[in-house]
Amino acid sequence: xxxxxxxxxxxxxxxxITTLTFIIMHxxxxxxxxxxxxxxxxEVLENMRAKFNLDEPMPVQYALYLKNLATLDLGPSIQSKxxxxxxxxxxGFPASALLGIQSLVIALVFGLILGIIAALNRNGIIDYAAMxxxxxxxxxxxxILAPLLIKYFAVDWGLLPVASWGTWLHTVLPSVALAxxxxxxxxxxxxxxxxxxxxxxxxxxxxxxGLSTTGIVIKHGIRNALIPxxxxxxxxxxxxxxxxxxxxxxxxIPGIGKYFVDSIFNRDYPVILGTTIFFSAxxxxxxxxxxxxxxxxxxxxxxxxxxx
Amino acid sequence: MKKxxxxxxxxxxxxxxxxxxxxxxxDASGDGEVAQEITVNASSEPPxxxxxxxxxxxxxxxxxxxxxxxxxxxxxxxxxxxxxEKMELSDxxxxxxxxxxxxxxxxxxxxxAEDFEYSWKRILNPETGSSFAFYLYYLKGAEEYNKGKGSxxxxxVTAVDDKTLKVELNSPTGFFEKLLAFWSYYPVNKSVVExxxxxxxxADTLVSNGAYKLSSxxxxxQLVAEKNDNYWDKENISMEKITWKMVNDATTYYQxxxxxxxxxxxxxxxxxxxxxxxxxxxxxxxxFGTYMYMFNVDKEPFTNPKVRRAFNLAIxxxxxxxxxxxxxxxxxxxxxxxxxxxxxxxxxxxxxxxxEENVEEAKKLLEEAKQEEGxxxxxxxxxIYNTSENHKKIAEGVQEMLKQNLGVEVTLNNQEWKxxxxxxxxxxxxxxxMGWIGIYVDPTPIxxxxxxxxxxxxxxxxxxxYDSLMAKSKGIQDEAERMKxxxxxxxxxxxxxxxxxxxxxxxxxxxxxxxxxxVYPVNRYPNLRWAKKVSN
Numbered sequence: 001x002x003x004x005x006x007x008x009x010x011x012x013x014x015x016x017i018t019t020l021t022f023i024i025m026h027x028x029x030x031x032x033x034x035x036x037x038x039x040x041x042x043e044v045l046e047n048m049r050a051k052f053n054l055d056e057p058m059p060v061q062y063a064l065y066l067k068n069l070a071t072l073d074l075g076p077s078i079q080s081k082x083x084x085x086x087x088x089x090x091x092g093f094p095a096s097a098l099l100g101i102q103s104l105v106i107a108l109v110f111g112l113i114l115g116i117i118a119a120l121n122r123n124g125i126i127d128y129a130a131m132x133x134x135x136x137x138x139x140x141x142x143x144i145l146a147p148l149l150i151k152y153f154a155v156d157w158g159l160l161p162v163a164s165w166g167t168w169l170h171t172v173l174p175s176v177a178l179a180x181x182x183x184x185x186x187x188x189x190x191x192x193x194x195x196x197x198x199x200x201x202x203x204x205x206x207x208x209x210g211l212s213t214t215g216i217v218i219k220h221g222i223r224n225a226l227i228p229x230x231x232x233x234x235x236x237x238x239x240x241x242x243x244x245x246x247x248x249x250x251x252x253i254p255g256i257g258k259y260f261v262d263s264i265f266n267r268d269y270p271v272i273l274g275t276t277i278f279f280s281a282x283x284x285x286x287x288x289x290x291x292x293x294x295x296x297x298x299x300x301x302x303x304x305x306x307x308x
Numbered sequence: 309m310k311k312x313x314x315x316x317x318x319x320x321x322x323x324x325x326x327x328x329x330x331x332x333x334x335d336a337s338g339d340g341e342v343a344q345e346i347t348v349n350a351s352s353e354p355p356x357x358x359x360x361x362x363x364x365x366x367x368x369x370x371x372x373x374x375x376x377x378x379x380x381x382x383x384x385x386x387x388x389x390x391x392x393e394k395m396e397l398s399d400x401x402x403x404x405x406x407x408x409x410x411x412x413x414x415x416x417x418x419x420x421a422e423d424f425e426y427s428w429k430r431i432l433n434p435e436t437g438s439s440f441a442f443y444l445y446y447l448k449g450a451e452e453y454n455k456g457k458g459s460x461x462x463x464x465v466t467a468v469d470d471k472t473l474k475v476e477l478n479s480p481t482g483f484f485e486k487l488l489a490f491w492s493y494y495p496v497n498k499s500v501v502e503x504x505x506x507x508x509x510x511a512d513t514l515v516s517n518g519a520y521k522l523s524s525x526x527x528x529x530q531l532v533a534e535k536n537d538n539y540w541d542k543e544n545i546s547m548e549k550i551t552w553k554m555v556n557d558a559t560t561y562y563q564x565x566x567x568x569x570x571x572x573x574x575x576x577x578x579x580x581x582x583x584x585x586x587x588x589x590x591x592x593x594x595x596f597g598t599y600m601y602m603f604n605v606d607k608e609p610f611t612n613p614k615v616r617r618a619f620n621l622a623i624x625x626x627x628x629x630x631x632x633x634x635x636x637x638x639x640x641x642x643x644x645x646x647x648x649x650x651x652x653x654x655x656x657x658x659x660x661x662x663x664e665e666n667v668e669e670a671k672k673l674l675e676e677a678k679q680e681e682g683x684x685x686x687x688x689x690x691x692i693y694n695t696s697e698n699h700k701k702i703a704e705g706v707q708e709m710l711k712q713n714l715g716v717e718v719t720l721n722n723q724e725w726k727x728x729x730x731x732x733x734x735x736x737x738x739x740x741x742m743g744w745i746g747i748y749v750d751p752t753p754i755x756x757x758x759x760x761x762x763x764x765x766x767x768x769x770x771x772x773x774y775d776s777l778m779a780k781s782k783g784i785q786d787e788a789e790r791m792k793x794x795x796x797x798x799x800x801x802x803x804x805x806x807x808x809x810x811x812x813x814x815x816x817x818x819x820x821x822x823x824x825x826x827v828y829p830v831n832r833y834p835n836l837r838w839a840k841k842v843s844n
Contacts, residue, residue, distance in 0.1 A: 028726075028727070029726075029727045029730045029731075030726030030727050030729065030730045031726065031729070031730065032726075033439065034726055034729040034730065034733065041442060041455070041763060043454070043455035043456065044438075044439060044441060044442060044454065044455070047434040047435070047436075047437050047454075047456075048437040048439060050434075050437070051435070051437035079355055080353070080355050080356070081355055081356035081358065081361040081362075082355075082356050082357070082358065082361075082506070082508050082509040083509055083527065087509070091527045091528070092527075092528060147559055150560070150563055151563075154563065154567060155563050155566060155567055158567070161567075161569060162560060162563045162564045162567050162569055163555055163557075163560045163561075163563075163564055163569075164529065164530070164553055164555060164564070164569065165526070165529045165530075166529075249556050249557050250557045250559075250560055251560070252529075252553070252554065252555035252556065252557065252560060252561075254526060254527060254528030254529035254554070255528075258528075258556075265724065265725060265726065266726070267726050
């Protein structure tokens, strides 16, 4: 029952997002066929608009789009004259997702370790070093970090390729560049969450009972401290999996990140809608997975449809 | 903790086999002989490799290597027969009878006259939705058919037999051979296109007839073409394999060039040009286009021709190209760029400048205009441009010069590209930036820009004499005579100045010194078929 209700909410959410995106994108001035290179006779423009159903009244276009969406057909791309939106996403998502998963793993593994160590050494040198690193990681934007990584690791030291896609080595620098900011955020989250948990009475009780410190930290400390971090992982995973414009552009990654931005500049309506819907779907699914994992980490949380 | 550790471990286990699977394609090249391969940067995925649908030079770059038309260009940029073996022109100069040479598609099918008839009618078919169909309007009945007013049967192209194509034009067209070398006139394989509507989306279904055929296409990543063994002139093709990478970020592809991952790049980040200039591998070539500001002649103060001339005389173009744009551009004091060969030499060199920059003269003109119009002060002027760092710097330069030299305060405004096109199309501007590139190297595609009924002409400037001279030029067969009329047309345009030319574009290239024989056409990306790798 919970799952069914949840599924229904997901569909409604996607419908609302689709509708809003449809309205907003059509209210931006500009025409997908406008360009400086070939301003066309009106008759020819009509041929092209007809090809993409853009000659129909707005409500008809909207209904046609929903009808196709119901069959999971996201329509043709106006910009890419050869690949439709489904193909664009199918071609680009594996690359974006691979980088996303790698950077998510890097961010979580190192972020959690860093946060825990910092918390356990509160106000010690390790804590200060870890948090200094975290602040730098959060404040350096990826479009600065990425060229720096390229300059040292690829150009000066020749250890890794500059950019492009092909071997696993090509994925190292973009994954690191993508992971740095989330890693720092996870570390800071984990540190403050750990500090809070370690002050709780049940930890003191456990200590009083004579449990070993390692046992307390792993069994009671980390497990409880993870809950706020997990709620942050949902959106983070969605963002990382669907690629980022900046990293994909700098490292020439054949992912879908750039379509989120380019489609708007090109007024490529089906791609704007398609990428937005795809991102929403991924986000909704990861949020759902997060809810389930709460349940695993903290048995007190029940999955119920009450108040959902 | 145990569980999250386990999760991470599982993720690693899932990823690692995939990753090691991707890392095995190290290419061991043969020893001794130098492999004839080149890796260049296309910057982005070509939007379409279908000759009927391609509208951009990135697609055109690949298309011109993998397809070929009735005519093609040689190393010197001259238009020479490609698939056409023989072309005969009727006495009224309107009917061409073209005999095809023996040529094959990359799948082994013969290239037939029927393929051409099919291809040309296909691009003109309104349902194809081609935005370059108007380049075929020279054919009889083509415009009517494309605009939904005529029948496909009246289009002036017929396959008489397998090897003979009959083409009927509306009127004599002196530059028809140039058009035949343009990709919108290229053939596609009828049975392939009819058999698979997605034929052009992947390397293994794309059938072409040019010097190369696609061997792989990883979308948004790279495209590889190898020499086509079925090509009729394969003996003269030296480069065996071309890889187009799709790296969009200027700093990135520059660094890939520097680290040897790319052999040729077609532009450089502006800030490295000074340090690369003078190096052996650096090359600046003219590009067949003009950077300009359009005046809206229906909006004050540009209703008065003297104001337009005053603005033209008051800016220092050399200072803009040397200090602001810095890519070796040539200052423009006319519209048609350098690069058009005529019987009397380069079209532009015959008349390089229509005016000389002269601040005193400009001030005088502006005063006269104010008196004529009864203006105490010049009406406020706003200059708009599409958002870009380079356009901004140039606009600021122009703003400063107009202030210093004429005492005119110009306000600047910028808009994102598609919004900008919308604004200028509606004529909501006084002075607006624009660039124009000739799709083939002839004054016609440049000068057509300011025809009274051209949709490009956003200035509201309509001049009957100009329009009639342009129309007249299109019917002239004699090249010297045709150029003379085109010069006259440009004279009319430059007398009235509905725009302010700033500079002629250039292209900057870095080409590895390992290569020889790369050809740099003035309105296309480099032609690589005659290139040779001479060392590793």
